Amino acid sequence: MARFGKSGIISRLEQLDNDLLSILGDKKRVELIIVGGSALMLLGLVGDARMTTDIDILEAERQVESLLERYDMNQYVSTFRFRLPEKWPERRQRIPFSGITLEVFAPSNEDLAIMKLDAYREIDQCDLREMIQNNEIDLTKLQSIIIDDTELRINYDNESDWETFLVRFNEIKIFADSLR
Secondary structure (H helix, E strand, O other): OOOEOHHHHHHHHHHHHHHHHHHHOOOOOEEEEEEHHHHHHHOOOOOOOOOEOOEEEEEEOHHHHOOHHHHOEEOHHHHHHHHOOOOHHHHOEEOOOOOOOEEEEEOOHHHHHHHHHHHOOHHHHHHHHHHHHOOOOOHHHHHHHHHOOOOOHHHOOOHHHHHHHHHHHHHHHHHHHHOO
16 A cells, blocks of 8 residues: 555545546535544644555545545545544534635544544554644643533443543543643
């Protein structure tokens, strides 16, 4: 698998935008919601050295789905959508991308951090530490989302998984405190 950075992501989005333009014309706008390392790179939340092998798509309109694989995009992460906070769509943010047909969004920085805490692979831990070092996560806001039973806790029916999530959150809080 090829590894690519921010410019590779932008190039793939531009190619997808061109395909959509030829299929739909310039009158229709299509939304795409990107998560994972690609969202972090496009939002400038991690450094230029960050690389990825794919672009994780949380949501794509039907017209786009058949084209995604062509540009190293996948919707595998949508399987874990049930673990996202309930109000994440209200906090979504626009990703700077000047497509003719394509509009690109991502969850808020805090919601992206929650996804990273849920996955918690080594790369996710590195991303979280970098976001904290760069003050890209509002830890107070993140904690309020986590402790709101109607936001996140409601999505964890397994007590053990919830406890694991809380331990991970405490680890990043300890890391943040160590920077002060």
